[in-house]
Amino acid sequence: MAVDSLIDARSLSWLDSRMRLKTSDVTDGLIPGEAACILVVSKRPIAEGALRLRGLGLAIETATASNEEPFRADGLGAALKAALAEAGVQMHEIAFRLSDVAGESYAFEELVLAQLRNMRQTRPEQPVWHAADCMGDCGAAAGLIQFAWAEQAFKRGYAPGDIAALHGSSMAFGGRAAAVVSA
Template sequence: MTPALFITSMGMACPVGLCVASACAAKRAGLSALQELPFFDNACEPIIGATVSSLDLALPAASRMSGLMLHALVELIQGAPKLDWTEVPFLLCLAEPERPGIDIRGIAQTVIHDASSKLGIQFHPTHSRVIPSGQVAGMHALHEASRLMQETRAPACVVAGVDSLLSALTLQWLDQHRRLKTATHNDGLFPGEGAAAILIQAYRQPGTCLEISGLGFGQEEAPLLSNKPLRAGGLTDAARTALAQARLGLHEIDLRLSDVTGEQYGFKELPLMEARLFRTVRKEDQPLWHWAEAMGDTGAIAGIVQLILADQAFRKGYAPGTTAICLSSALAGARAAAVVRDLSRPQGPL
């Protein structure tokens, strides 16, 4: 059982905005940063994706991702309560090391060095760590943050992530596996990039709007590249656990957020999970929100940006209700879910 967690500050830098407010406003307005990139697929056609235009694509990958991460951290620190940052663990979410074009060690070292040298911020020296789990990294980091705050009495944890699919090796690998969306192949994704960070605390602070009231994890036996029949067992297990911790049924969830990227696999997995968990008919609409239509697949920040979007929707009153579920699926089969509640509006009876 994971105790309730609270988001007390956040920051974000992505193709549709260099801060939380602008990015979520762009998403709400239906804006998209998808465009032709200076990369070509194996058919010599321009690849469509989304890039943060303020950072030169010619920069080394580690330097570029560190620049994205610093944008998000500056915003988070400016909005955070007063803290001794040396007591705060920094949990850095990155892509899986198996993905071509990713240098986990190089990115982590550059981010930590730049946070210290450029921002003057030093995080906890022994409890900080890298979580290279791809799309589910943010949810795993929340679980680790809960553990650290219980066992070490840390006042807070920074859950941060940065990722970019805009490297030649990554794009080539995606194209080889027919995972890029092109003019002749609709069952694919648009590559994107971005950075996001949230400050997690065990107690509600003034102005806190979002409570994470349930976390769940699972393992899918038929991941995307396995060619096995999909039953969505992993996502079902993750969602069932998160809902049980929050003491809610799926029919009581007002909003779904997902890291679906445009590939048919993800859109098949969601209804399979829902068919196994719905036990009561829900007459009200239960919309599905995802960032991919605005900025493509952003990899390791997928879970974090879902939480940020839910917070902003609750805070500004455009969410369809007071409860939401965030769903993440990694390529190798790991699944994760988080149930969140709006603290700014009265809750109905549980």
């Protein structure tokens, strides 16, 4: 289960004081949101068309937006590499990606660098979907939103392929996670 809200006064004040809140003066910021999600995990499918978790990777990013270390997306790159290895697939086999990016250029740069670190063959396109476009930044709930969205995309037939990669980043603590899923 994941529940988060960034639309309370305390969160808004914190984001605004660090110039992370998207405003007319700050274009490289996020739009806050809120959400609650629950994910049921089992060894066997409990429903027809259930999402299949094929690989999972976790890592830590030491170079964050709040320190001076050179940023190379080592953490997300490593998490994605581990998820791909566990799934037994290569980056070019991923049809689309879902991410928790929410408007800050740092996060979009990280996505590109992590993809480049893992791509060994070219692929004509590999779209990135980010729910923050529709819901705002939902914080801790963003990861489970990706699982729900991927499942619906596969079930309803609008997924651009058979395999998706999901990835998330904790800007506050440096944690990075990636998952490879399929229908």
